[in-house]
Amino acid sequence: EKKIRRIDSAKDKSRAREKDSDRLKVEENVFDVPTLKILYTLSNKGVIKAMGGSISTGKEANVFYAEGPDKELAIKIYRIASSTFRAMDAYIMKDPRFTNIRNKKRDIIFAWTRKELQNLKRAKSAGVRVPEPILAEKNILIMEFMGEKEAPYPLLKNTHLENEEAKSIFDIIVEYMRLLYKKANLVHADLSEYNILIDPNNLTPIFIDMGQSVTLEHPNAREFLYRDVQNILRFFSRYGIKDKPEDLFKKIQAE
Ligand SMILES: N#C/C(=C\c1ccncc1)C(=O)NCc1ccccc1
Numbered sequence: 001e002k003k004i005r006r007i008d009s010a011k012d013k014s015r016a017r018e019k020d021s022d023r024l025k026v027e028e029n030v031f032d033v034p035t036l037k038i039l040y041t042l043s044n045k046g047v048i049k050a051m052g053g054s055i056s057t058g059k060e061a062n063v064f065y066a067e068g069p070d071k072e073l074a075i076k077i078y079r080i081a082s083s084t085f086r087a088m089d090a091y092i093m094k095d096p097r098f099t100n101i102r103n104k105k106r107d108i109i110f111a112w113t114r115k116e117l118q119n120l121k122r123a124k125s126a127g128v129r130v131p132e133p134i135l136a137e138k139n140i141l142i143m144e145f146m147g148e149k150e151a152p153y154p155l156l157k158n159t160h161l162e163n164e165e166a167k168s169i170f171d172i173i174v175e176y177m178r179l180l181y182k183k184a185n186l187v188h189a190d191l192s193e194y195n196i197l198i199d200p201n202n203l204t205p206i207f208i209d210m211g212q213s214v215t216l217e218h219p220n221a222r223e224f225l226y227r228d229v230q231n232i233l234r235f236f237s238r239y240g241i242k243d244k245p246e247d248l249f250k251k252i253q254a255e
Pocket residue numbers: 055056057058059060061062063074076131143144145146147152153208209
């Protein structure tokens with residue numbers, strides 16, 4: 001009951017911050033009864049000591065801060081009532097790893113959550129800096145919290161950089177794209193300044209949101225890679241970086 005109150009208070013806290021009713025509806029969908037049951041179970045198992053507030057809210061999921069037994073956690077909860085799960089089809093239905101799932105909304109969301117955990121593990125073992133993946137349970141993904149004092153590290157989008165700082169971050173991002181491709185056999189497929197955190201202690205990038213990442217067997221993998229390359233070059237052009245997309249595209253895939 002104490003733990004349940006903490007989760008309920010997290011609900012209230014995240015609601016309290018709601019300004020307009022739409023967001024309230026959005027938040028409401030995340031904490032549906034099945035999701036609450038899983039959170040209570042994880043809490044009773046000691047995986048989650050206390051739920052915190054919402055770190056970020058997207059169309060298809062919300063990320064919450066939480067205290068774990070030994071480290072801070074980020075809890076990503078995929079919305080079952082999400083309207084954008086159709087968009088997931090493009091990535092998941094052609095992925096040989098998931099062709100056998102029944103086309104039921106929940107199954108797609110659960111498979112997507114499992115895929116994000118798997119992709120984070122593969123990225124990490126390839127040497128790409130990502131939040132430490134901890135577990136996936138139905139529509140809930142638990143990972144290491146990347147931030148300090150309950151405040152997440154800033155997105156690349158919101159980080160002020162000098163040109164030299166930007167250049168060194170750009171070089172690491174390209175190296176991570178190469179490691180993902182050559183060693184993890186993955187393409188991020190949604191890489192942009194919105195899905196890269198910057199660790200302010202050493203100005204290094206952290207890749208997040210790998211639910212949509214695909215293996216190189218996916219028929220559109222190279223298209224997605226080219227789009228990631230274009231996104232990154234578009235963002236870094238403001239710092240005087242002039243690499244050509246086709247050159248970067250080749251460099252990432254080169255033997
Ligand atoms: N993962 C993750 C995120 C942050 C994060 C911070 C600190 N530690 C770990 C993860 C995040 O904001 N993702 C964006 C997003 C996408 C889709 C729906 C909601 C939110």
